[in-house]
Amino acid sequence: MNGVIVGAALVRDGKLLAQQRGWPADHAGQWELPGGRVEAGESDAFALARECSEELDVVIEVGARVGEDVPLPGGKVLRIYAASLVSPGGEPRAVEHRAVRWLGPDDLDDVDWLPADRVLLPDLRALLS
Numbered sequence: 001m002n003g004v005i006v007g008a009a010l011v012r013d014g015k016l017l018a019q020q021r022g023w024p025a026d027h028a029g030q031w032e033l034p035g036g037r038v039e040a041g042e043s044d045a046f047a048l049a050r051e052c053s054e055e056l057d058v059v060i061e062v063g064a065r066v067g068e069d070v071p072l073p074g075g076k077v078l079r080i081y082a083a084s085l086v087s088p089g090g091e092p093r094a095v096e097h098r099a100v101r102w103l104g105p106d107d108l109d110d111v112d113w114l115p116a117d118r119v120l121l122p123d124l125r126a127l128l129s
């Protein structure tokens with residue numbers, strides 16, 4: 001099984017999009033980047049675009065890697081890519097999550113990130129400067 005979880009660092013107007021999980025119970029209420037598992041036969045970029053379509057109902061363009069792979073429980077890794085909205089007018093909406101929020105540099109520490117995302121905060125912050 002492919003052990004890569006891809007995440008999108010979606011930036012618009014100097015703000016990063018974060019989404020709040022509603023499930024499972026032990027992660028409910030915590031915040032993460034849009035994304036998910038790379039399925040067999042998918043490239044990272046394809047999987048990321050698919051997840052953003054499913055989760056946010058937006059079309060994205062995938063850019064460069066952000067930070068290093070972060071190990072996750074079960075031998076998986078979290079791999080982040082910079083991303084932008086293809087149609088800036090289209091507003092992401094929380095299709096599968098509890099909420100979405102655009103975070104400026106001063107807001108990044110305000111939300112309860114999943115542990116792996118917390119590791120990446122310096123790299124994410126650098127994207128906003």
Ligand SMILES: Nc1nc2c([nH]c(=O)n2[C@H]2C[C@H](O)[C@@H](COP(=O)(O)OP(=O)(O)OP(=O)(O)O)O2)c(=O)[nH]1
Nearest residue numbers: 005006007032033034035036037072078114116117
């Ligand atoms: N999408 C996403 N998952 C993250 C992040 N940080 C982090 O630790 N994870 C973990 C939570 C989950 O254990 C795993 C991804 O789960 P998921 O539920 O988003 O993946 P998926 O949509 O492919 O769901 P599934 O088919 O594996 O059930 O990675 C993040 O920033 N974004």
